[in-house]
Amino acid sequence: MRCIVKHGNAGVSVRQISAEAGVTQGLITHHFGEINELVAYAFDIMSEGLLQAIIAAVDAAPPSPRERLDAFIETSFSPMLFDRDVLGVWVVFWGLILHSPRMSASQQGEYSSYVITVEGLLSDLANAEGFAIGNLRLTSIAFTALLDGLWLAWCLNPAAFRPEDGIALCRNWVEGMRRGAYAE
Amino acid sequence: MRCIVKHGNAGVSVRQISAEAGVTQGLITHHFGEINELVAYAFDIMSEGLLQAIIAAVDAAPPSPRERLDAFIETSFSPMLFDRDVLGVWVVFWGLILHSPRMSASQQGEYSSYVITVEGLLSDLANAEGFAIGNLRLTSIAFTALLDGLWLAWCLNPAAFRPEDGIALCRNWVEGMRRGAYAE
DNA sequence: ATAGAAATTATACGACCTTATAATTTCTAT
DNA sequence: ATAGAAATTATAAGGTCGTATAATTTCTAT
Numbered sequence: 001m002r003c004i005v006k007h008g009n010a011g012v013s014v015r016q017i018s019a020e021a022g023v024t025q026g027l028i029t030h031h032f033g034e035i036n037e038l039v040a041y042a043f044d045i046m047s048e049g050l051l052q053a054i055i056a057a058v059d060a061a062p063p064s065p066r067e068r069l070d071a072f073i074e075t076s077f078s079p080m081l082f083d084r085d086v087l088g089v090w091v092v093f094w095g096l097i098l099h100s101p102r103m104s105a106s107q108q109g110e111y112s113s114y115v116i117t118v119e120g121l122l123s124d125l126a127n128a129e130g131f132a133i134g135n136l137r138l139t140s141i142a143f144t145a146l147l148d149g150l151w152l153a154w155c156l157n158p159a160a161f162r163p164e165d166g167i168a169l170c171r172n173w174v175e176g177m178r179r180g181a182y183a184e
Numbered sequence: 185m186r187c188i189v190k191h192g193n194a195g196v197s198v199r200q201i202s203a204e205a206g207v208t209q210g211l212i213t214h215h216f217g218e219i220n221e222l223v224a225y226a227f228d229i230m231s232e233g234l235l236q237a238i239i240a241a242v243d244a245a246p247p248s249p250r251e252r253l254d255a256f257i258e259t260s261f262s263p264m265l266f267d268r269d270v271l272g273v274w275v276v277f278w279g280l281i282l283h284s285p286r287m288s289a290s291q292q293g294e295y296s297s298y299v300i301t302v303e304g305l306l307s308d309l310a311n312a313e314g315f316a317i318g319n320l321r322l323t324s325i326a327f328t329a330l331l332d333g334l335w336l337a338w339c340l341n342p343a344a345f346r347p348e349d350g351i352a353l354c355r356n357w358v359e360g361m362r363r364g365a366y367a368e
Numbered sequence: 369a370t371a372g373a374a375a376t377t378a379t380a381c382g383a384c385c386t387t388a389t390a391a392t393t394t395c396t397a398t
Numbered sequence: 399a400t401a402g403a404a405a406t407t408a409t410a411a412g413g414t415c416g417t418a419t420a421a422t423t424t425c426t427a428t
Binding site for chain 1: 191192193268271272275276278279280281282283288291292295299322323325326328329330331332333334336337339340341343344345349352353356357359360361362363364365366
């Protein structure tokens with residue numbers, strides 16, 4: 001992942017990775033066979049790590065649905081996630097997902113876990129505050145898309161807005177949902 | 185761009201492109217000097233083309249702000265844009281933008297044009313229907329992010345939702361704005 | 369028509385790529 | 399301690415990459 005951060009797609013090579021890791025090239029082939037298998041492994045590690053970090057932050061927040069969702073949003077815009085380097089790695093993964101069934105299978109699993117997490121947060125809030133969500137799954141997909149879209153936009157153009165603006169925009173989105181915009 | 189569709193990042197090479205175009209390699213070097221210059225040129229062409237296509241569809245719609253915004257949304261989810269191959273090209277561009285000042289400069293200009301277009305559509309609707317938008321620019325960035333995020337999510341995982349679901353989710357977002365969620 | 373400019377091709381060099389194979393070192397169970 | 403397994407290294411073959419240079423063809427203005 002350090003190689004991808006440094007060189008983008010060009011960083012995905014046995015030579016670059018072995019040099020960065022301080023081992024010889026054959027070692028990577030020996031353990032992973034194909035280079036793509038190592039990349040897929042790195043993707044799985046990173047996906048799970050990020051989601052676990054978010055979940056940990058949510059669980060560390062006060063137990064009210066309001067505050068848990070807020071922790072989710074704020075963590076998403078913290079430097080750990082809202083980071084150019086992190087997106088750089090992600091973009092390379094996206095490119096591979098589009099052309100590799102192996103990577104695509106991993107992505108579908110990770111994406112599903114992510115959306116399910118969002119579903120839990122949103123439905124808890126809806127139950128606590130008494131507003132309606134027509135299709136919980138689609139609504140969660142929209143919120144996820146908003147987060148990803150803001151992440152992408154900021155990383156490609158950090159001058160466009162500040163992370164705190166992103167947080168405010170997510171809260172606005174939640175406010176729209178609270179006012180019944182996703183009731184059907 | 186056909187090379188990128190076929191082979192992803194690996195398609196960005198003088199040899200692949202010259203073979204696809206039916207010319208020799210030297211021709212590309214002669215006209216563009218560096219390969220990156222050709223890629224940046226392709227990015228400019230594609231960005232402007234997509235935005236112009238959307239604007240044309242909006243201008244072809246009935247002149248009410250409601251219907252113009254609706255045309256914008258529906259065009260965004262039409263097969264011309266909401267397409268795996270189109271995203272495949274875009275993802276490669278994103279990766280290059282993150283590592284190339286030349287590409288980054290192009291992207292900033294294109295993104296700005298896009299957001300300004302959205303600003304016009306949203307403010308017209310707000311004026312016509314009499315609801316408030318606290319920060320027009322940030323709100324437009326959020327809507328743009330939602331569109332991009334849904335595009336990305338669907339292309340990476342087409343089974344997650346249908347294009348018409350995406351349209352509905354955008355309309356829900358607009359409904360939230362209409363109900364004052366972005367008033368401040 | 370023709371000279372000069374522009375466009376295009378042909379060819380080649382050095383660098384990096386993936387992958388494979390054999391040799392060597394390190395580990396581990398007895 | 400030591401034999402066998404596992405991990406790691408060393409080395410090499412064959413392919414693609416970007417880019418440069420000279421030769422050739424096509425265009426264009428006179």
